[in-house]
Structure formats: C-alpha cells, structure tokens
Amino acid sequence: MSRVFNFYAGPATLPLPVLERAQAEFVEYRGIGMSLIETSHRSAEYDEVHNGAVQGIRELLTVPDGYSILLVGGGATLQFSMVPMNILPEGAACDFLVTGSWGKKALADTRAYGRVNVLFDGADHAYTTLPEASAVRSTPGAAYLHLTSNETIGGVQYHRWPTVEAPIVADMSSDILSRPIPTESFGLIYAGAQKNLGPAGVTIVIVRDDLVERSPDSLGAYLSYKTHAKKNSLYNTPPVFSIYLVRLVLDWIRDQGGVPGIEARNTRKANKLYDAIDNAPGFFRCPVDGAARSHMNVVFRLPSEELEAQFVSAAKAEGMVGLKGHRDVGGIRASIYNAMPEEGVEALVAFMTEFVRTKG
C-alpha cells in the first residue's frame, strides 16, 4: 500500500491508526460475533461507543455543565435549518457575520425562518477578511449571533472571538478540536464530522440548556433539540459507524497531547506553509488578510492558471492529492486538518520550493 498525502477539504484525511483499528475490528467487533454496525443501538457495546464519544467531546472541549452534547444526522447543512427552527423565536431577529460561502448558505436558510441583521459581509473583499472581533456588537434583543469559525473556500479563520451580549452560535465544522476554545462563551456550536472528527454522517451540536428550552413544541421530533437532548441522541437509530469513528478519533486526539498538543502541531504546520508562500513573493501569493489566515485551509495563487494546473498535477504525481482550489475561487488550496501529518506539510513545502526553482 502507498498512502498518499490527502489535502482534500472534506471529507478529509483521517488518522491512519484509527483507520487500521476500525478495519481490524470491522467484521467481528471485540468478540461479539458480529460487526458493530449490525448490533442494536440499545446494546451494551454500542452504549459504550455512544457515551464514550459524548464524554470525549465534553472532556476535550471542556464543555461545562449546563450544556448538552447532541449527535445528529444530516450534516451541518441540516443545522442551517434546525438552529433557527429551534432558537429563533417567532417575531425575533438574529445577527449574522458572513465571512464566506458557508456563512452565506447558513444565512439563506435562516432567512426562511425569521429576520436576520447582517452585521458584516465580506463579499466586497471576496471573503478574504474578517470583522475586527473587538468591534462586533450584537443588535439589542437579537436572539443570537451566528458566525462561521473557519471558511474552507476563502481560507479565513477567527483567531479572536467577538464578545457580545447575544449568545454566539458558531459553525465550527472545519476547525472543531483543532485548538482550545472558550466553550462557555458560546451558546451553541455545531460541526459536521467530516473534517476533524471522522467520516461524514454525523454532526455534533453543543448547546446551552436554556437555548434547548427555546425549542417550540410545534416541531417534528427529529427537528427538535429537545428530543435529542432528552434522549441522549438515542430517540431514533443514530449513525452508528460515524459515531464509532468519531470515538476513535477522540482517543487519538488524547494520544496527541489533547487539543493543546493538536493546536501546537497545527500551528507549526500552518506556519511552515505560509512561510513557504511568503518566502516566494513574486510567485506564490496568499490573498487572505494576515490576521485572518486559516490554519486549516491554506489558499494561495500562482502567477497563472496554467501554472496552477501544472502545480496540481505535478504534486499529484508525487503523492499529494486534493490541492486544486474550490471551483468558485480557483487557485490552490491545501487543507491541513488535524490528521494531516507534519510530514505531509513538509513534503508539500519541499515540492513548492522545487516548483519555484524550476518554474519561477
């Protein structure tokens, strides 16, 4: 087997030891005579997986008492609807900071359910910048303020959090568990698994209990946070395999020194890559504001689209895949989530240096 360095934006690379463990126990799970995906979600074996995942998230993100941790299907895209359905009361408005394509999608769905004040929209700067955190003020009476902690297409990421009166709702799909966060400063955090947590198919929702209480009784069962909170996300059959992989990824994060250990490594990885860009200023160019540069999705341009296409295919030939930028913006994108090893970034940096030498 020749494992490549996988720079896809999501679904994304996962830790090899996690994949190997899942493979080894896939057909017969720990002596129970069947696969975990064949066993009842009410069995002792699945119970241990489910509660281990919930508990792992609570510990690693230091989620305080007074918050529920939910495991929901449908992806972050379903949360774009569930958030306003549950916590935007009829007649109320919420605030939005729109810093890229995910924020735009969340905004569009929120408008289907209520009024929105857009406090910031990065469209005029092609989503290469963020609002100044200290300058953000929520609208008096706003039900919440929504932000996207990291935008995978534009490559912007908050490194300082706004402090506002309204509860902050954060879509952390693309950077959850990549660094410590002040969880108690958020009202609700949601994150699709397929970047830093595991395979597609499950979304984590961390929600303060007073916000759960806002859920109107008029919602269907699956769409109500109350249902999932009351039943520990076992009202219906959860996405067992995705949750099991999340559980294994959480164990792996512990082995890496927890979230602080992961953050230190992520910072080293990002610095190496941005240095390689900044050190060839006539050739590579990162369009993102210095203070807003993402440690998860590093985007950059070359002098021409032709050179960008050459870069992507030559990198692929050397075992580095998924470097083509999103079709909406073009260029190059290297997604370097938690599970991307430092060796992968080092290989990419070496490739970039050589590419400049021969083509620059």
Place this chain on the structure above:
Amino acid sequence: MSRVFNFYAGPATLPLPVLERAQAEFVEYRGIGMSLIETSHRSAEYDEVHNGAVQGIRELLTVPDGYSILLVGGGATLQFSMVPMNILPEGAACDFLVTGSWGKKALADTRAYGRVNVLFDGADHAYTTLPEASAVRSTPGAAYLHLTSNETIGGVQYHRWPTVEAPIVADMSSDILSRPIPTESFGLIYAGAQKNLGPAGVTIVIVRDDLVERSPDSLGAYLSYKTHAKKNSLYNTPPVFSIYLVRLVLDWIRDQGGVPGIEARNTRKANKLYDAIDNAPGFFRCPVDGAARSHMNVVFRLPSEELEAQFVSAAKAEGMVGLKGHRDVGGIRASIYNAMPEEGVEALVAFMTEFVRTKG
C-alpha cells in the same frame, strides 16, 4: 471468529461477504492511497459509488421514469417530518393507516404540520392486525395516504396493497427490497437503511416528480426534496460510508437472484418459523392475524414470561442473539431480514423444537 446468528430488529445482520469486502478495502480503497471515507464526495471514486447505489435501487425495485431516488441523512424519523413539510400543502389533509408504533410516530409528527384523517388504527387489537386492503378508500381531496408496510414491534406486514385515489406514501424501512413491489403504485417510498439496506445513517426516498414539485420554497435547503432531487443528493456531503455499504448490499442482492430470489428465500424462512410456532399450539403462540404475519419480524409468546426469559438466554448460549421481544410488548421476536441466512432460521427452529421437548 465465531459469527452468531443475529436476530436484532435493527441495526440488523448484514451479508458476511459485504462486510468482508468492506473490511478488505477499508484503509486503502482500490489503489487510491486512502480510504473511501477520506476522499472528496466530488471525486470520481465516490461518484461511482453514489450513482451505483442510486442505479441499483432503480433497477432492483424497477423504479419507473418520473421518480427521483434520494439519499438523505437523519433516518426515517426525519422523513416523518419531511414528508408533510414537503407534500402536505397548507390547509390540506392527509390520510393515515396506523398499524403499529412506527405509524404512531409518523402520525404524531405529521400532526405538527397539518391535518390528518386516521382511517384505521389497530390500537384496539394491540396492533396485531391490518385493515382489509380492498376496503380502504382515501378521503376525497386527501394530499396522500400514509402507511407503514411492516411494523417491527407488532410483527404485521401488508401482503396486499390498498388501491386508492390519493398517492400512497409508504414507510418501508423494515421490508424494502425483501420482495417485489409495484413501485409505480406509490407516490413516495422511504426507508431507513439499517434493516435490509445497510448500516444506519442513510435513508432512501423514492418520490414521484409531481410530488417533489409540491415542496414549498419556504423550506430550508436540506429539508426540501427539491434540493436533493436537483443535486442528485449531493447538495451537501452525503453519508459516504453508509451509501457505500448500501451499494455493496445491492450488488449482493443481485447475486441472490435479485428481489424475486430474495423473496423466495424470505418466504421459506418465514414459513419454517411460523410452522414451528403453529406446530406447538399449546406452547408457542403468535398473536398476529394470519393474513398480516410479517416475513421480517416473527413475534410469538411462550406460556409464561419466565419461560420466555429462559428461551432468550438459552438461545443466546447457542449463538442466537437478539431474540427478546420489544419492551413495549414482551415475548419473543425473531427478526429475519434479507441477510439472515436460512441456516439461522433452521438453527432457531431446531432450538425451538428441543425447547418444547424439554420444557413443554
């Protein structure tokens, strides 16, 4: 490894060759240097899986032109809400046949979104019976008629379909692909995967295009059938691994002689088990009406709860697990979905015969 016979009601037993194939290619998928769950959902490799699953469903269920096949997260429980949100117009009413606990849950969620006429409710007979198919008439102007093709707790299953004016919406979660169906007689079919299709995490929705067109534009993107239909269920990241397993299960069904081959085997399995019950009338007793007996979930009672408990634990000791009836009704339940081998049923029948001999 000692594989047990797994009679769980869901998640449920899967074909061993499917599990072995998934295990073998789990860490490195077909030479691409990564796992399938790590690759982009826009990659050629995933595209082949996704479209293979959709096409497999279309072929095996002979889905005519004019129907879309959607792959949605969240389970059938999310469909309990999405169906009325999409195809029950404001002010309209729909009809319901309530034949067990799944129908009751679907009914409760539907009532959150509109008016319902309950045409049949099996509660007075403890959900051991079905309405006479030929006697069912839909209410003039009803937006649709909802039924549950098989109820896993009560163990009842339609063997004749009603013919009514309104489009029929069927929850087939627990018997899809277990027998040929007249797909063109239904307006919408939905089925969570975790009985006959694969692991939990994906739900199949087969919907007639004129019903897709009913979706109001006021819905958030994920909740609208239009979104999934227009984007071939790739508007957002789909539950990749669950869909991949479904794809493998569909291939396995083809190897079994397609749905007719599966049906023949399912009928033999069910007949053997019901015969074993009926041949010990003073000891075993099936509470379900003869014409409504499920070929998927065979429920029966013993003379006492004490004997039932002994039966469950003695069977487990012989490698037959998951036979305890649902806590709401007690007794014994043997779930014998597509992937339960005939040998499993034969082993259970032999065990039952011996149990009667020693305890009867």
